[in-house]
Amino acid sequence: MKYPSALVNLIRELGRLPGIGPKSAQRLAFHLFNQPQEEVLRLARSIEEAVSGLSRCLNCFNVMSSDQGVCSVCDDTGRDRKTLCVIEQPADLLAIERSGEYRGLYHVLHGSLSPMNGVGPDQLTIESLLERLSGIGEVILATSTTVEGEATAMYLGKLLAERGVSASRIAYGLPVGGDLEYADEVTLGRAISHRRPL
């Protein structure tokens, strides 16, 4: 007994997705096999339409509809065009927009420096970032606070300093609503050393 080739292919393709191992891929494949055909085809179509219907903003590399010229943030004339916020991925943009604290433009790196995974500066949109600096007063480095995100922020900070552009890093500290008791010691240490006058 072997699985039919259509099933083997499906399991293999699902298994390429991040966070989905061989067992999960098999479970997903059988789940799809047990669903009504039209629902499964809707998933396939949504993938195909994402391929044809989505592209990266030529300006900031945010995700946008292929029929747009630039993304809706870059297109918004009401925004502060002197400030750039550098983020790792489009999802981070939405998170910052939801905070309501930022009205400048963005630059999406599409990843962070990770030599272990073969991601160097050329795999990110750093070259294009450096080409966008004329007229920019401040670049906020809002990469994540992981080792890779920190390294990316440090690397960009150096490049920006060389070009005389002022750069800042988002603040470390306790999350709002967080209990001191449950904070890890590194975060708590940063919250104390970066304390602000009342």
Added chain:
Amino acid sequence: MKYPSALVNLIRELGRLPGIGPKSAQRLAFHLFNQPQEEVLRLARSIEEAVSGLSRCLNCFNVMSSDQGVCSVCDDTGRDRKTLCVIEQPADLLAIERSGEYRGLYHVLHGSLSPMNGVGPDQLTIESLLERLSGIGEVILATSTTVEGEATAMYLGKLLAERGVSASRIAYGLPVGGDLEYADEVTLGRAISHRRPL
């Protein structure tokens, strides 16, 4: 800033998959957005080909290529046609085949009884199982040892007894290579009460 509709659709469709919540769906969608187009299209095609290329064996409801008449197990004339092994899903069939301990036929229920999730006898292939009983000497109930699997085995055992067909349940006990120390108390209790003479 809102996501383009093609992205929203993709996130929604991915989020319908079991074990994939809204956050994972978003992460998967952005992962696909960052992959080469041909790889993403290969995933979509493998899903479509699974829809058109796979169907259920008319006999035992195992998964098979749509161009087969019955599945490769039912088609194998070397197998014992007097024994049926009832399982929840096609993946279980492969697991039992790998054990090399069974040479009879199968019957795939495609689920287990779960009134909480609206799965009653009519949602499973129980009717067809009852129609396959002529000439069958033993039915092995190999549903899983979860609450639902147990309930399904009990339910089927009663139906089979009413029809005078002998039914058996796969054995409980310690997994081979298992440390007593790490076994849960229910399993260990079953392993003792179901002990066998040496």
